[in-house]
Amino acid sequence: xxxxxxxxxxxxxxxxxxxxxxxxxxxxxxxxxxxxxxxxxxxxxxxxxxxxxxxxxxxxxxxxxxxxxxxxxxxxxxxxxxxxxxxxxxxxxxxxxxxxxxxxxxxxxxxxxxxxx
Amino acid sequence: xxxxxxxxxxxxxxxxxxxxxxxxxxxxxxxxxxxxxxxxxxxxxxxxxxxxxxxxxxxxxxxxxxxxxxxxxxxxxxxxxxxxxxxxxxxxxxxxxxxxxxxxxxxxxxxxxxxxxxxxxxxxxxxxxxxxxxxxxxxxxxxxxxxxxxxxxxxxxxxxxxxxxxxxxxxxxxxxxxxxxxxxxxxxxxxxxxxxxxxxxxxxxxxxxxxxxxxxxxxxxxxxxxxxxxxxxxxxxxxxxxxxxxxxxxxxxx
Numbered sequence: 001x002x003x004x005x006x007x008x009x010x011x012x013x014x015x016x017x018x019x020x021x022x023x024x025x026x027x028x029x030x031x032x033x034x035x036x037x038x039x040x041x042x043x044x045x046x047x048x049x050x051x052x053x054x055x056x057x058x059x060x061x062x063x064x065x066x067x068x069x070x071x072x073x074x075x076x077x078x079x080x081x082x083x084x085x086x087x088x089x090x091x092x093x094x095x096x097x098x099x100x101x102x103x104x105x106x107x108x109x110x111x112x113x114x115x116x117x
Numbered sequence: 118x119x120x121x122x123x124x125x126x127x128x129x130x131x132x133x134x135x136x137x138x139x140x141x142x143x144x145x146x147x148x149x150x151x152x153x154x155x156x157x158x159x160x161x162x163x164x165x166x167x168x169x170x171x172x173x174x175x176x177x178x179x180x181x182x183x184x185x186x187x188x189x190x191x192x193x194x195x196x197x198x199x200x201x202x203x204x205x206x207x208x209x210x211x212x213x214x215x216x217x218x219x220x221x222x223x224x225x226x227x228x229x230x231x232x233x234x235x236x237x238x239x240x241x242x243x244x245x246x247x248x249x250x251x252x253x254x255x256x257x258x259x260x261x262x263x264x265x266x267x268x269x270x271x272x273x274x275x276x277x278x279x280x281x282x283x284x285x286x287x288x289x290x291x292x293x294x295x296x297x298x299x300x301x302x303x304x305x306x307x308x309x310x311x312x313x314x315x316x317x318x319x320x321x322x323x324x325x326x327x328x329x330x331x332x333x334x335x336x337x338x339x340x341x342x343x344x345x346x347x348x349x350x351x352x353x354x355x356x357x358x359x360x361x362x363x364x365x366x367x368x369x370x371x
Contacts, residue, residue, distance in 0.1 A: 004169050004170065004171045005171055006171040006173040006174050007174075009198075010170065010171075010174050010195055011173075011174065011177060012201070013191070013195055013201055013204055013205075014174065014177050014178050014181060014182060015181070016201065016204070016205050016208075017178070017181075017182045017184075017187060017188070017191055017204070017205065017208050018181040018182050018183075020187065020205055020208045020209050020212060021182055021183060021184045021187065021208075021212065021215075021239065022235060022238070022239050023209075024209060024212035024213065024215040024216050024219075025212070025215045025218070025219060025238040025239055025241055025242075026219055026234055026235045026237070026238025026239065027215070027216040027219045027220075027238075028216070028219040028220045028222075028223045029219055029222075029223060029226055029227070029231070029234035029235065029237070029238050030231070030234075030235075032227075032231060036224075037220060037223070037224075040357060041220070043357065043360075044353040044354070044356065044357045045217070045220065045221045045353070046254075046322075047321065047322060047325040047352060047353045047356040047357075048217050048218070048221065048349055048353055049218075049246070049247045049250060049251075049316055050313055050316040050317060050322050050325050050326045050329070051325045051326065051328070051329035051348060051349045051352035051353060051356075052214045052217070052218075052243070052247075052329070052345065052349050053243070053247065053309050053310075053312060053313040053316070053326070054313055054325075054326040054327070054329040054330040054333070054348070054352075055329040055330065055332070055333035055344070055345045055348035055349060055352075056186070056243075056306075056309060056333070056345060057306055057309050057310055057313060057330065058329075058330030058331070058333055058334055059333050059334050059337055059344070060306045061306065062334060063334060063337060066337055066338065068334065075300075076303060076306075079303060079307065080306070080307065080310055083307045083310050083311060084310055084311075084314055087310075087311050087314040087315070088314060091314075091315075095149045096149075096311065096314075096315070097149040097150050097153075097308065097311030097312055097315065098148075098149045098150070098152060098311075099311075100307055100308070100310060100311030100314065101150075101152055101153040101304050101307045101308050101311060102152075104303075104304075104307035104310070105303070105304055105307065108300070108303055108307075109299075109300075112299075112300050112303075113299065
């Protein structure tokens, strides 16, 4: 099989994407000026991490091709539910997140590859 | 000399950082989510090569861009030779959540020189940020606390970077033998799920998670994955409205 060639356009885009990573991740670190977040924003930001995670997770679990799934026979539902259930049973104990991944995949893979869900 | 401390050479500071107990603590907490992130990195590596990128391009992308969701969004656009501004705008929007994170982290890192802040920002991906603010609810007030927080961030960031890169490079190498349809990338979603569960420590945070999840689905049709930032904004705004109202004398105080 022939290897696809490397072209300068793609490498240029990759450099551009690198700059985007750098700028977005350090957006509010760039300026050294004295500046404080308003009080309400400081309070609001404590809700941002879990909101960001949930906003990424939920569409990945309940949507396919941009549509809400209509069948409960979907391996992702059971995998995610099993993983979350494991977390709350084992809460506070070491590596509960690792257990979430292992238990979730142990439920997901047989359903997905075995039953085609 | 302006700076009288003799132990402030960069190498010594770096050594102090990596030998700090919090460096190991940061790495240990990331190690709990690393397998899920690694599966995600592996699939990102596979996806780059299977989209038709050359090995050099895939290597450059993983080593430089270092942002899974931004890469996954850009891969099909690059394959379709979309206009550069569309690719960069998409990446920026997918990464907008990092802008929110940087607002949150600002008070924690402003004691550093600018180059170090940029480096800290660059290596601080989702999990590094989430675990960091989970461990440290407030910015440090003493030099010793600052050192500890920085060591934790560095430890988590270093292990996160290394495990992501190893997994992505493995994906690039094995691209022809790992079938996408296995759905191994789901392990990444499970890693995020586990961390989300660990953050669900108050009723209002659970409300925030529920609102954000529903809003992200409802707004899924927005271009450039803007549904994620939209969902964060809705969830944070609603949580602020629903939590016990701030005393009236705080109004206008900011």
